[in-house]
Amino acid sequence: MREGIRVSDRIIDVVKGRYELVEGIKLHGYVLAEAFNENGKKLWSDEGGNLITNQYLTHIRDIMYISGTPDTTQYVGLFSSNYTPAATITGDTGTWAAASLTEAAHAGYARQAYTDAASGSYAVTNSASKASFTFPGSGGPWNIYGAFVHADSTGGTGSAIMYAIRRF
Numbered sequence: 001m002r003e004g005i006r007v008s009d010r011i012i013d014v015v016k017g018r019y020e021l022v023e024g025i026k027l028h029g030y031v032l033a034e035a036f037n038e039n040g041k042k043l044w045s046d047e048g049g050n051l052i053t054n055q056y057l058t059h060i061r062d063i064m065y066i067s068g069t070p071d072t073t074q075y076v077g078l079f080s081s082n083y084t085p086a087a088t089i090t091g092d093t094g095t096w097a098a099a100s101l102t103e104a105a106h107a108g109y110a111r112q113a114y115t116d117a118a119s120g121s122y123a124v125t126n127s128a129s130k131a132s133f134t135f136p137g138s139g140g141p142w143n144i145y146g147a148f149v150h151a152d153s154t155g156g157t158g159s160a161i162m163y164a165i166r167r168f
Contacts (some may be wrong), residue, residue: 001026004102004147006135007032010048011024019074021157022121027057027060028049028050029049029050029051029163029164029166030048030049030050031046031048031049031050031166032045032046033045033046033047033050033147033149033168035162038137041042042054042132042165045168048166049166050085050110050147050164050165050166051085051086051087051164051165051166052087052163052164053087053088053089053090053091053162053163053164054087054088055162056161056163056164059161071151071161073113073114073153074113074114074149074150074151074163075111075112075113075114075149075150075151075152075153076111076112076113076114076126076131076148076149076150077104077111077112077147077148077149078083078103078104078109078133078144078146078147078148079102079104079144079145079146079148079165080102080103080104080142080143080144080145081100081101081102081103082100082145082146083099083100083101083102083145083164083167084167085146085167086099086164089101089162089165090160090161090162091150091151091152091156091159091160091161091162092156092159092160093155093160093161094156095155100112104133104142105134105145106135106139106140106142107139108134108136108156110150110153111150111153111154112131112132113129113131113153114126114131114149115129117129126133126154127154130163131147143164144168145163145167145168146165146166146168147166147168148163148164148165148166149162149164149165150162150163150168151158151163156165
């Protein structure tokens with residue numbers, strides 16, 4: 001043992017040390033949106049990553065470590081305002097006005113159930129049952145700026161979870 005260094009000094013340094021997670025979980029979402037006219041002609045498509053919200057990350061932590069309850073169904077919805085997604089948005093639709101987030105509201109619009117396909121490559125997807133929205137021929141134009149995944153089929157209360165959101 002070198003002079004001046006005691007075993008107890010090293011233990012104290014370790015106890016006072018900063019601990020960081022070496023391994024972790026990486027979550028990301030991916031959206032493919034396609035628009036077709038009434039004749040089935042593709043008008044446009046958009047694809048890319050979506051934003052996983054802070055609220056959803058907290059929800060995952062609660063489920064994994066604090067005995068939280070997973071939601072049994074999630075829903076895909078559309079937003080019709082010129083909103084730039086932020087990680088701080090929540091599923092409580094009462095807070096959306098302050099964020100200038102407006103959900104689509106045309107005749108016949110309803111959030112679509114997100115139905116998971118069989119998980120492969122450690123991924124979750126709804127490719128077997130894609131969300132599909134139909135817009136009426138009259139009453140438009142219909143401005144759709146993006147999509148989101150939410151815990152409630154309609155609206156949202158203070159505890160409702162906004163999972164992910166993407167602007168097209």
